[in-house]
Amino acid sequence: MNWILKNLFARHKTTMLILSVVFFFAASAAATVEVSAQKKFSKIYPASKNVRLQLMNRTGTVTVEGWDKPEINISAYLEAPAANIEPQSLSGTVYINLVRDNQGRNEVGNVNFLIKVPYDAIVDIETKIGNLNVSGVRGSLVRAHISSEGDITLTNISADNVAAENVIGDIFFDGSVTDGGSYRFTSTRGNINLRIPFNSSFKLIATAPSTRNISLGDFGGANMKFVSDGRRVVGQSGDGGASISVTNQRGSISFIRR
Amino acid sequence: MNCEDCQKSISVYLDNEIEPEVSMSIQTHLAICAECAKMCEDFAMILDFCTLDEVETSLPPNSKALWCRINNLIETEIPPPTAVKVTEQNKPKRSWQFSFSQVFAAVLGIAVISSLLTIVGIKNFSAQELSGNTAPSIFDRALGKIGIIETPQQTRENRIKEQQTAIDYWNKRVQTKRVNWNANLREAFDRNLSEIDQTVFEYDKILQENPHDDLSGEMLDSALNEKMALLREFSEL
Numbered sequence: 001m002n003w004i005l006k007n008l009f010a011r012h013k014t015t016m017l018i019l020s021v022v023f024f025f026a027a028s029a030a031a032t033v034e035v036s037a038q039k040k041f042s043k044i045y046p047a048s049k050n051v052r053l054q055l056m057n058r059t060g061t062v063t064v065e066g067w068d069k070p071e072i073n074i075s076a077y078l079e080a081p082a083a084n085i086e087p088q089s090l091s092g093t094v095y096i097n098l099v100r101d102n103q104g105r106n107e108v109g110n111v112n113f114l115i116k117v118p119y120d121a122i123v124d125i126e127t128k129i130g131n132l133n134v135s136g137v138r139g140s141l142v143r144a145h146i147s148s149e150g151d152i153t154l155t156n157i158s159a160d161n162v163a164a165e166n167v168i169g170d171i172f173f174d175g176s177v178t179d180g181g182s183y184r185f186t187s188t189r190g191n192i193n194l195r196i197p198f199n200s201s202f203k204l205i206a207t208a209p210s211t212r213n214i215s216l217g218d219f220g221g222a223n224m225k226f227v228s229d230g231r232r233v234v235g236q237s238g239d240g241g242a243s244i245s246v247t248n249q250r251g252s253i254s255f256i257r258r
Numbered sequence: 259m260n261c262e263d264c265q266k267s268i269s270v271y272l273d274n275e276i277e278p279e280v281s282m283s284i285q286t287h288l289a290i291c292a293e294c295a296k297m298c299e300d301f302a303m304i305l306d307f308c309t310l311d312e313v314e315t316s317l318p319p320n321s322k323a324l325w326c327r328i329n330n331l332i333e334t335e336i337p338p339p340t341a342v343k344v345t346e347q348n349k350p351k352r353s354w355q356f357s358f359s360q361v362f363a364a365v366l367g368i369a370v371i372s373s374l375l376t377i378v379g380i381k382n383f384s385a386q387e388l389s390g391n392t393a394p395s396i397f398d399r400a401l402g403k404i405g406i407i408e409t410p411q412q413t414r415e416n417r418i419k420e421q422q423t424a425i426d427y428w429n430k431r432v433q434t435k436r437v438n439w440n441a442n443l444r445e446a447f448d449r450n451l452s453e454i455d456q457t458v459f460e461y462d463k464i465l466q467e468n469p470h471d472d473l474s475g476e477m478l479d480s481a482l483n484e485k486m487a488l489l490r491e492f493s494e495l
Binding site: 058059099106107128129147148149167168186188189207209210228231232247249250 | 438439440442443446447449450453454456457460461473474477480481484487488491492494495
């Protein structure tokens with residue numbers, strides 16, 4: 001049997017080689033077609049100090065990263081059927097509203113954004129469905145709102161006001177807590193994990209009524225009290241300069257030391 | 259006899275205190291003068307009325323009471339005699355003099371009562387805080403029943419009604435829009451709405467068992483707000 005196969009391969013070596021080359025090109029062409037179905041949109045706006053980015057997406061992932069350039073760089077990858085996208089820059093705010101830009105259209109593909117903003121930018125992003133990621137931003141506000149499902153990841157954030165809300169999905173915050181700041185995290189089902197410096201000073205109201213799964217880690221102590229049959233934690237860490245409010249209707253809440 | 263003489267003598271004539279010759283001449287004049295005859299007739303009628311026995315019938319009814327009222331009116335119009343002013347000096351002095359032990363006992367009593375009230379108040383407050391339940395007092399419930407104050411449960415019910423109205427409104431809008439959504443969008447919406455509805459159902463159940471569970475009330479309110487937001491935000495699509 002082996003002898004027959006060897007003989008066949010030797011006899012049709014050239015044919016096999018040609019077939020391989022044809023298959024390779026066909027596969028490459030198919031991949032090219034797939035990539036070309038995703039359009040790319042790019043635009044750069046000069047940014048003043050404390051510029052504000054206000055984005056409303058329909059569906060897709062949004063990633064916002066802080067950088068040290070005084071400009072906002074918007075890159076959007078539009079899946080078919082491609083959405084209309086018409087950003088506007090008005091008096092220190094860059095607006096992107098895909099809901100408004102595509103009003104009346106039945107079929108609109110996902111739009112995945114990668115936006116780079118100055119470190120001190122104010123970031124206010126929303127989507128109906130999809131993940132939201134923000135990193136390396138230290139402006140006065142970071143707000144991430146998902147109307148339905150998707151994860152929210154906020155890393156290396158140093159903002160006075162932070163708000164993250166979704167219905168189904170995880171929320172992860174890794175950043176500092178500023179005195180006088182306000183931090184609000186709300187979910188219906190998912191896990192909320194907050195990684196903050198140990199010396200953070202804040203007043204806390206954390207509520208997980210369904211699971212009663214509230215883990216304070218190193219922040220648990222005499223000043224933190226479980227109330228309402230363990231469904232809520234109320235207390236203070238340090239001088240209580242900031243205010244942290246966490247509500248997870250059907251999920252867990254965890255504090256991690258940074 | 260003329261009319262003037264006749265009218266002057268008519269009263270005497272009716273009293274029969276007149277001489278016969280004069281009486282005859284009056285009668286003659288009255289027979290020819292209609293005016294004087296009429297006057298004589300009026301006088302006679304007045305005399306007849308005055309001689310009636312039942313004079314009392316002409317008095318107003320319950321004349322004694324009328325007199326009393328008149329008397330009262332007259333008396334009220336008379337200024338009252340000036341009251342003698344009692345000056346501070348004339349006032350009789352009350353002697354509120356307590357012994358030291360009485361004062362001490364009163365102060366101690368007040369201190370003990372206020373301390374007890376404070377302790378009871380703090381205990382009740384912390385018990386409610388820890389359990390998350392705030393059952394209204396009997397007094398509050400009574401006032402609530404007669405509609406003077408709104409109990410927390412009534413407030414919650416009213417709030418839920420308002421939220422439900424808003425939810426119905428946004429739901430209608432979503433129903434008209436969702437026809438145009440693609441399958442992924444519809445599935446995601448339904449999944450999230452179902453998650454919120456499940457949450458609402460759970461809190462509703464808890465509140466039926468324990469209507470005074472404030473935390474569940476708060477969470478129900480929050481879940482209904484989320485439902486409202488989900489419907490509103492998807493109605494934009």
